[in-house]
Structures are given as C-alpha cells and as structure tokens.
Amino acid sequence: MEATNKPYDHVAGVGRIDSILSIPQSNYEELDTLPSRDKLTFTNGYYANKTVAVFVDIRDSSSLPDIYKRPALARLYRAYISEMVAILNSHAKAVEVNIVGDGVWAIINAPCKSDIDEVFETVAKMNSLMKVLNYKLKKANYGTPIRAGIGASFGRALMIKAGLSGSGINDVVYMGDVVNRAAKLASKGSNGYGAAPIYLSNVFVSNLKDEYQAWTTKDWTHDCYTASVINSAMDEWYENNCK
Numbered sequence: 393m394e395a396t397n398k399p400y401d402h403v404a405g406v407g408r409i410d411s412i413l414s415i416p417q418s419n420y421e422e423l424d425t426l427p428s429r430d431k432l433t434f435t436n437g438y439y440a441n442k443t444v445a446v447f448v449d450i451r452d453s454s455s456l457p458d459i460y461k462r463p464a465l466a467r468l469y470r471a472y473i474s475e476m477v478a479i480l481n482s483h484a485k486a487v488e489v490n491i492v493g494d495g496v497w498a499i500i501n502a503p504c505k506s507d508i509d510e511v512f513e514t515v516a517k518m519n520s521l522m523k524v525l526n527y528k529l530k531k532a533n534y535g536t537p538i539r540a541g542i543g544a545s546f547g548r549a550l551m552i553k554a555g556l557s558g559s560g561i562n563d564v565v566y567m568g569d570v571v572n573r574a575a576k577l578a579s580k581g582s583n584g585y586g587a588a589p590i591y592l593s594n595v596f597v598s599n600l601k602d603e604y605q606a607w608t609t610k611d612w613t614h615d616c617y618t619a620s621v622i623n624s625a626m627d628e629w630y631e632n633n634c635k
Contacts (some may be wrong), residue, residue: 394561395561396559396560396561398559399443399580403541403554407423407625408557409550411427411454412434415432415435418437419435419436419437420437420438420439420550421436421437421439422438422439422441423438423439423441423528424440424441424442424503425440425442425443425485425501425502425503426438426440426499426501426549426551427551428489428530429487429488429551429553429564430559432551432553432564433551433553434553434554434557434562435571436552436553436554437550437551437552437553438500438512438551438552439475439548439549439550439551439568440501440548440549440551441501441547441548442499442501442502442546442569443487443500443501443502443546443547443548443549444499444500444502444507444508444544444545444546444570444572444574444575445497445499445500445544445545445566445570445571445573445575446480446497446498446500446511446515446518446539446542446543446544447495447496447497447542447543447544447574448476448496448497448518448541448578448580449493449494449495449496449540449541449575449578450494450495450538450539451539451540451541451581451582451583452539453493455554456538456570459483459535459536460534464534464625467532468529468534468538469494469593469629470579471501471525471528471529471559472494472525472538472540473491473494473496475525475633476496476518476521477496477522479514479517480496480518481498481499481510481517482514482517483498483510483514484502485500485502485507485510485534485552485566486498486499486500486502487499487500487501487551488564488566490541490621495575495578496565497547497575497594499551499566499571499576502546504611505599505600505601506600508546508596508600509600509601509604511590511596512544512592512600512604512621513542513589513623514591514620515542515544515590515621516621517626518542518629519584519589519590519621519622519625520522520579520622520626521626522538522539522540522589523622523626523627523630524626524630524634525538526538526630527630527634529599530631537565538544539582539589540572540581540582540589541577541578541579541580541581541582541583541589542578542581542589542590542591543573543574543575543577543580543590543591543592544574544577544590544591544593544596545569545570545571545573545574545575545579545592545593545595545596546567546570546593546596546599546625547568547569547573547578547593547594547595548569548570549566549567549568549570549571550565550567550568551565551566552564552565552567553565563566575634577591577592577616578591580614580616587618588609588618588619588620589619590618590619590621591611591614591617592608592616592618592619593617593620594615594616594617596617598615607619607621613615
C-alpha cells in the first residue's frame with residue numbers, strides 16, 4: 393500500500409480508536425467459510441470455522457544476501473515467489489494469496505473433506521517445485537540450493553478490513569489459531585538435518601482421506617504430522633527434462 397504522507401492528527405486518532413472499540417460483537421458474523429472481501433467494511437468482520445491456512449518460506453534466507461549479489465538475489469526470489477503464488481492460487485477455493493518477505497501464504501475455504509485433500513495435493517506441488525527450482529538455479533550458476541518449509545493447518549479464521557478509513561490505505565487481514573499454527577509449522581519444515589519439508593496440523597491430517605493420511609508421519613515431539621509428498625506429474629517432468 394503506497395503511503396500518502398498525510399500529517400497525523402492525534403485528536404482524530406483518539407476518536408477513531410473509540411469508534412473502533414465500540415463496534416458491537418454482533419457485527420462479527422459466524423460462517424462455515426469466508427465470504428468475498430467486497431462484503432467487508434471497517435465495522436464488520438467474519439469468523440469462518442472451515443478454513444485452511446498454508447505457509448511456505450525459505451530456510452536460512454538471512455544468509456542469502458551474503459551468497460548472492462542483489463540482482464541475482466532478486467531473480468531468485470522472483471522465480472520462487474511467482475511459482476508458489478501460482479500454485480496456491482490454483483486451488484479453486486483459495487480466498488487470499490499473499491507475500492510477506494520471503495514467505496508466501498494462502499487462506500483457503502475448505503467446507504468439504506475433499507477440499508482438504510486438494511490442499512494436500514497443492515502442498516505436494518509446492519514441494520515438487522523446490523526440486524525443479526533448484527535444478528534451474530544450478531543451471532543459471534547459482535551454487536547454493538535453497539530449502540523451504542511448508543506448513544498447513546485447518547480451523548477457524550477471522551477476516552477483517554483494517555487500515556485508515558477514507559485514506560485508501562487498507563487491506564484485508566486474516567488471523568486466528570489456524571493462521572498462527574500454519575506459520576509455526578512452516579518454520580519447522582526443512583529446518584535441520586533430516587527435517588521433512590512439510591508439517592501439517594493434527595486436525596488437517598485427520599480430515600484427509602485414508603490414502604493421503606498414509607503418506608504422513610506423526611511427529612510426537614511437535615504434536616503434528618510431517619510429509620515429503622511430491623506431485624507425480626511434476627516429478628515425471630523433472631526426470632525427463634532435468635537430468
């Protein structure tokens with residue numbers, strides 16, 4: 393969001409705070425899934441009980457500026473972000489796809505168990521992408537491969553419109569345990585020797601069909617599940633084109 397550089401009026405700010413804090417609880421509607429963002433105002437919000445949050449971020453990204461110069465680093469990030477966004481955006485019930493630093497995340501409506509199965513398939517594509525991306529980076533003379541952690545959680549999310557009313561500076565904000573849990577799970581992926589790239593919440597895995605549950609492993613230490621699943625079509629393309 394581009395800044396407008398308008399001087400701050402603290403008296404007007406106090407009035408805005410009072411107005412926001414006086415919004416009644418009834419303005420926050422309980423739903424199964426999140427509605428279109430155009431239904432949001434600065435005085436309402438929506439809780440949704442059947443949503444999935446997915447996060448992916450690069451491990452040890454703080455060391456990358458020491459390895460690559462800025463133009464090379466920019467190309468690396470653009471390649472990684474563009475395809476992660478494309479994969480997450482491909483889910484038919486994705487509500488929001490966003491970028492924060494080197495992280496890409498999405499909120500996806502999942503009223504049916506089949507929707508969660510499809511998120512699992514989406515996560516497999518994200519994992520397969522890293523294999524392809526590292527091959528392409530090596531061909532472009534990037535000497536150090538990158539690793540990413542992927543996290544997914546199923547649960548309840550809150551959706552609000554936040555920002556400065558009337559300024560044009562605002563955005564839709566998603567929060568709740570489902571969002572926090574997915575971000576924490578992603579931080580564990582590929583983090584340390586032998587760590588799986590994908591971490592999934594217990595509730596997410598319990599809603600998967602049996603075939604997909606069999607591809608996950610219980611992590612008792614972190615009370616979640618891990619996986620290293622890949623997309624077969626992408627892996628076949630890799631085997632035929634990246635050797």
